Amino acid sequence: MTGQFDASGSDEVEVPLAGGDVTEGVVRVGRTVRRPLGVHSPLVHRVLTHLEEAGFEGAPRLLGVDDRGREVLTFVEGEVAGRPWPAWVGEDERAVSVARLVRRVDDALEPLGVRHMDVTPENTVFREGQAFALIDFDLVREATRLEQVANLLLWWGAWLPEADRDPVQRHLDAAARGRLLVDAYGLDRSGRERLLQVAIEGADRTWHRMKSRAEQEGGGWARMWREGAGDQIRRRERWLQAHQRELTGALVRR
Ligand SMILES: Nc1ncnc2c1ncn2[C@@H]1O[C@H](COP(=O)(O)OP(=O)(O)OP(=O)(O)O)[C@@H](O)[C@H]1O
Ligand SMILES: [Mg+2]
Known part of the structure; x- marks a missing residue:
């Protein structure tokens, strides 16, 4: 063990944690991941340390690196x-609590x-029905609040074509849900006016970013690409374009 991590219980069993598509070998060992x-x-690690120093509770703490070269959280x-x-991934109250949490994370990360840029249901921890923490900061990057809100709306606002939605989100009214979430986030008027453009440009950039990750990193990225992730992003981009006026209208309506 290195760093401040204490080796207590290093003989504990490793329980595989399944979640996302990319990272293999995520395990739970006792009270650590x-x-x-x-x-x-x-x-x-800079981000997690910053959040800890800021006293922000809604993220894992970095404990160090273990003797097998893995981060310990x-x-x-x-x-x-x-x-x-x-089914609760489709519920308004859950989604609203995620929007509030993302706002607090964004405020804490402002400096x-x-x-975070990957606010999926698999990366959100709930307590008593309310979003408590974001985990899996692997996609963290320099980005604007609007890019983060667009990412929130992709995962919790069902901002994608109905045919591409998960069954538990298929019934959602994307305009009404989008309004609910930007209100909960507290997005200002000018942000609401620009959000659709940012989401559309973001989809295009995501397509390119994912393509190059699939080519250069292979693994889960390549598998997702083979399974049509790129085409799905293009469909989402066209859907956002087709619904631009309606969605923006719902966001700015008084
Ligand atoms: N610090 C943590 N606290 C609680 N649960 C965690 C933690 N880290 C991971 N998990 C659980 O393990 C699952 C997978 O972990 P994680 O999101 O870190 O990896 P991944 O999703 O497989 O990777 P990726 O999203 O990069 O493909 C999560 O969905 C969550 O259920
Ligand atoms: Mg994950």
């Missing part, structure tokens, strides 16, 4: 959506100018 290090890890107790998504 071990994740492989990657090129993104120095930034992730605190396991955040609570409820996390697995696959298939539970660093970075955003």
